[in-house]
Amino acid sequence: MRKTRSWSLVSVLLLALGACAGEDTSEVAAVAESGGGGAITIFTDRTELFFEYPPMVAGAPGGVWAVHLTNLADFQAVTVGRLTLEFEDSDGRKYITVDEQPSRPGVFGPTPSLPTAGMYDLVMTLEGSQVSDEILVGQIRVYASQDDLPPLVEAEEVGISFLKEQQWPIDFATVVAEQRVVSPGLEVTGELGSAPGAVADIAAPVAGIVRWDLNRASPAEGALVEEGEPLVRLSPVGGDDTYASLKARAEGLQREVERAERLVAVEAVPARRLEDARHDLTVVQAQLEALDASPDETYTLTLRAPISGSVIRRDFVTGQRVEAGASLLTLLDPRRLHLRLHVPAVYASQLGSIVAATFTPEGSRAVYRTTRLLSVGVALDPIRRAVPVTFEVDNPDDVFKAGMLVNARLLSAEPDPVLAVPADAIVDEDGLFVAYVMTGGETFERRVLTVDATDGEWTTVLSGVLRGERVVTRGQYQIKLASLNTSEISDVGHAH
Numbered sequence: 001m002r003k004t005r006s007w008s009l010v011s012v013l014l015l016a017l018g019a020c021a022g023e024d025t026s027e028v029a030a031v032a033e034s035g036g037g038g039a040i041t042i043f044t045d046r047t048e049l050f051f052e053y054p055p056m057v058a059g060a061p062g063g064v065w066a067v068h069l070t071n072l073a074d075f076q077a078v079t080v081g082r083l084t085l086e087f088e089d090s091d092g093r094k095y096i097t098v099d100e101q102p103s104r105p106g107v108f109g110p111t112p113s114l115p116t117a118g119m120y121d122l123v124m125t126l127e128g129s130q131v132s133d134e135i136l137v138g139q140i141r142v143y144a145s146q147d148d149l150p151p152l153v154e155a156e157e158v159g160i161s162f163l164k165e166q167q168w169p170i171d172f173a174t175v176v177a178e179q180r181v182v183s184p185g186l187e188v189t190g191e192l193g194s195a196p197g198a199v200a201d202i203a204a205p206v207a208g209i210v211r212w213d214l215n216r217a218s219p220a221e222g223a224l225v226e227e228g229e230p231l232v233r234l235s236p237v238g239g240d241d242t243y244a245s246l247k248a249r250a251e252g253l254q255r256e257v258e259r260a261e262r263l264v265a266v267e268a269v270p271a272r273r274l275e276d277a278r279h280d281l282t283v284v285q286a287q288l289e290a291l292d293a294s295p296d297e298t299y300t301l302t303l304r305a306p307i308s309g310s311v312i313r314r315d316f317v318t319g320q321r322v323e324a325g326a327s328l329l330t331l332l333d334p335r336r337l338h339l340r341l342h343v344p345a346v347y348a349s350q351l352g353s354i355v356a357a358t359f360t361p362e363g364s365r366a367v368y369r370t371t372r373l374l375s376v377g378v379a380l381d382p383i384r385r386a387v388p389v390t391f392e393v394d395n396p397d398d399v400f401k402a403g404m405l406v407n408a409r410l411l412s413a414e415p416d417p418v419l420a421v422p423a424d425a426i427v428d429e430d431g432l433f434v435a436y437v438m439t440g441g442e443t444f445e446r447r448v449l450t451v452d453a454t455d456g457e458w459t460t461v462l463s464g465v466l467r468g469e470r471v472v473t474r475g476q477y478q479i480k481l482a483s484l485n486t487s488e489i490s491d492v493g494h495a496h
Contacts (some may be wrong), residue, residue, distance in 0.1 A: 030353065033197070034149035041441040043470070046072055046133045049124065050164065052440025055149050056142045062097075062113035067124070068164045068441060071131045074133075077106025079167040081128025085112055087120040087140070095120075106168055117144035124136050159443040160483040161437075167442075171473035174438050177465045179392040180420040183411035184453035185357075186350065190341035192393065200306045204322045208234030212318040214300065219311045225331065227308045232328050234301045237321060239396055253281040309333035333486045337393045337400055339370060341408050342386035350412075351376050358456035359408035361400060367423065367457045368393070409456040420458040425471040426451065428479075434464055436472040436479045444472065444479050 036055025041048070048070040054063035069078040085097040097112040109460040122137040143149055204466060214233040218431060260274040276423060313330040316322060320359065339359060356371040370391045390409065401447055426449060427434045433449045449464035471478060 001007060012186045034146070036143060036149045039064050039440065040137065042135055042137065043072070044133055044135055046131055046442070047078070047126065047135065048072060048075075049135050050136075053140070056112075056114060056140065057146055057149070058117040058142050058144055059115055060146075060430040062111040064109045064111055067099075067108040067110065069094065069102075069108065069126060070164070070168070073131065075167070075172050075174075077164070078102065078126065078128065079105045079128050079130070081126050082110045083110065084125040085110055086123045086125065087112065088123075089118055090115075090121055091114065106164060110204065114142045117142050117148075123323060125496065135269050159445045161442060162440050162444055162479050162482045166478070166482070167475065169326045170475050170478055172478075173473045175422050175425065175473050177461065177467055177469050177471055178417060179417040179467065180458045181417050182420050182458050182460045183356065183413070183415065183455050185354075185409045185411040185455060186343060186347050188341045188343050188389075188394070188410060189406050190339060190359070190406050190408050192337045192400050192402055192406060194334075194424055195336045195338045195392065198307070198309070198336055200309070200331045201327055202231060202303055202305075202329040202331065204324055204325050204326045204328055205235065205301075206232060206239050206301065207322065208301065209237055209321050210233045210318050210328075215318045218318070219314075219329070221311050221314050223311045225305045225309065225311065227305055229305045230302050231305055232303045233318070234303065234322070236300070238436050239489050250284045251283065253277060253284055255314055257281055258322055278406055284359040302329065303308045305331060307331055307333050332402060334395050334398050334400075336401065337395050338374070339391040339406065339408070340394050340411065341389045341391070341406075342381065342384050343385065343389055343410065345380055348380075348387050349388060351389065351410075353412040354389065354410050355413055356411040357389075357408050358411065359406040360456070365424075368477050370394075371455060411455050418452075418460045419467055420460050420466070421449075421465055421471045422473050423454055423457060423459050424473040426459055426478075427476050435461075436476050437465060438470040438472065446480075446483065 034055060037053050039050070039052045041050045043049075049067070049071075051065055051067040053065045056062070067083065069081075069083075070076070071078055080103065083099045085099075088097045089095075095112070095114055097110050099108045099110040103109040106311040108186075119139045119141055122140050123134045124137055125467050126133045126135070141332055172256060199340075210232060214235065215228075218232055225231065257274065257277045260269065260277045263269040264271050264274045309331040310333075311329055313327075314331045315327045317328070322328065339357065341357065341359075353374065354373060356369060357371070358367050358369045360367050370393050374390045374392055377386075380386065421435060425435050426434075435447050435449055437445045437447050441447050447464040450462040452460035452462055463467065
């Protein structure tokens, strides 16, 4: 095991006096090393603060503090920002030290100095474009003189050393072990599919020509379209049932109705003629409405998107003639999908208490959760011999693709909360369930766990981790490697 880094009076004096070449430092070197500094780790909702500080003597020049700040949004080093240290003594007097920027990524090096001995409440404030935070540190002691510094105690460090400079470059994260509702369930398979109403097939309602000059902007496969956006324009071809023929007939009947109204008004023709003209016009207008034509449409019919979504199939080429009923485009709205799970028949009696599901799509290790149960089948799928269970899944960022296979877990009614850790925190090492627990900003312990039920996201822990401890969910392998040769790893990284 390596020794804990300790700040000594010698290092403080050498820093304060400069230790210039040619100066007599024998008196400084003769001073016995002393303790009084420390190392503190604090987590907030935004940042992780880990800092080491030297012993502080009233009125003496300040030694360099090694303040490490991690952005918890991605567990990366804070690379920009201004750090303010505000000390407040027992009489309410405040003393400010400001470090304008990190000395290197993630590390600030303030050198605070305080005039009088005593206990000071310390607040650190980080201000920057990357992350801003206010961190209540607690009390820091300032000693009256060098003689009051406590003796330096060299204690062996317990655990695995893994420095911040090793954590920041890798995919690393920690999560707090906490009370959670963990619902054990049935492991099943299934697939993600489109929701009813989220798929639209755009077919030609009448025969027509897809003219090249009118359809250069028609969307290709994969294109995103908005509801109401024009997709395809059909030009008229010969025949009585074409859009152009219907529109021309409607215009003629409209003129006939107007003429009949004038003639009936002067009793030049019987009223029955007007009634027949209106009836014929109503029939033709209904035919046009069925084609979804807008009132201001020309003799070329424009087909518009009935939903917002992506074009998943295009079945025409410009210049071709299409017949009525021919498929032109297929749209899919991927923002809502259905998760269809297949529960073996032997578990059919257990489906009455299902409340949620977790699932992992193919090609991914992430676990997702949905609580929107849509249906539980009342009959077995005759081919799979399984009961279909369907959930709705939101997909706002298009993470999931229709047709993806999934491994899933059906969750029953929720039990009482229990101590749990993320399933990603648990590593199988030679048949043992292991977690790496952060005991300090740069120290970790390997713990053997006793686990119980899991819902795929969180796993119940019966022993090995305490509530409030932070377990590593990403980066366990690198910590394990560090544990194999801690003595060598501890010599690199820091240059405080």
